[in-house]
Amino acid sequence: MGWLLVKDKRLHIPYHWSCSRGKASEGLNALWRHTAPAAMTLYRADPVLICLLVTAMAAAEVQDKFSPECKRFLYMGTQPRGLEEQPFKRICHFYAGKPRFVTLYDSFNHIPVYSAYTFKRSDGFKKVDVPWMYEPQLSTTSGSREMQQFPSENIHKSFEDAQAVLDDYSDSVIYERGQLSPDEHQANPDDKAATYTLTNVVPQVREFNIGPWKDHEHIIRKRLNNYCRGAAYMITGVTTSGHTIRRHNINRLGIPTYLWSAYCCVDFDHNAPFSERSKFPAFAAYGLNDRENNKVQETTVQELENFLKRVTYVSSSFQIFYDNCIPPNSPNSALHLP
Secondary structure, eight states, X not given: OEEEEETTEEEEEOTTOOOSTTOHHHHHHHHHHHTTTTGGGGTTSOHHHHXXXXXXXXXXXXXXXXXXXXXXXXXXXXXXXXXXXSOOEEEEEEETTEEEEEEEEETTTTEEEXXXXXXXXOOOOOOOOOOOEEOGGGTOXXXXXXXXXXXXXXXXXXXXXXXXXXXXXHTOSSEEEEESSOGGGOOSHHHHHHTOBGGGEEEEEHXXXXXXXXXXXXXXXXXXXXXXXXXXXXXXXXXXXXXXXXEXXXXXXXXXXXXXXXXXXXXXXXXXXXXXXXXXXXXXXXXXXXXXXXXXXXXXXXXXXXXXXHHSSOOTTOBSSGGGGOOXXXXXXXXXXX
């Protein structure tokens, strides 16, 4: 999906409308049908111009569906349900020739909606020193799928419309670059390095980032290190309420209101202390991105889903993990396949 500005309104435009190979009228007709209530301001527009607009927006699409090699970062290869109607980009982050994690990215607010990754047992220490990177694939259809270091010169204009750039954070005093897929949840140096892309970053209030949220990341790392025996699937996301970081009087970065996270590990230690065993196979948490009242609250995944249904744009069918992270061979698991 893409956006069209019609009389100061942002409207959804499906990317599959084609203006190529003689299909200009088909694409325009589909656009007209979809935006009929507000499209009266376009009736004098040149069809070619509109098709160029639609094509330009389509060019920023990264993936319609994650490839098999990228689905492995999602439990049962399934994305969270209930966000299908939103105009977000699916990014499979490649570094050093391999996929590292995936992100659902909001290219309008220039922040990830969530990052999904597989947890790796780690001592938690930072062992890489890499520069911040960006995603060429977000800006051009011919862009490399490998994340790349920001250029040394200020030539961001070619890609800053589609994603955040370093200048967006340079004058911020309150907010820091907070990773949704944190380096401390990875062990391999390349996996750690891959987390340093701005498409994995949101503005976090410093006191929250280095305080309650960092403490939460430590807790999850220790819990999964000690009691998860198999693969642990993590998803960390945000909610927003319209507040932004501005640069040159332009809204550049959506500011998260809450950060949330959830994990799914179906193969865990059944002899763990009850206080830890009760938090498997899945558990979740959320916290207010603020200087005060920012305690991270641990909760069940279902309670987190209900909370997100109340405070953000997910649909009533929103579900973070396929079949609620019930093991496939369990008598309570669904009979259908993802």
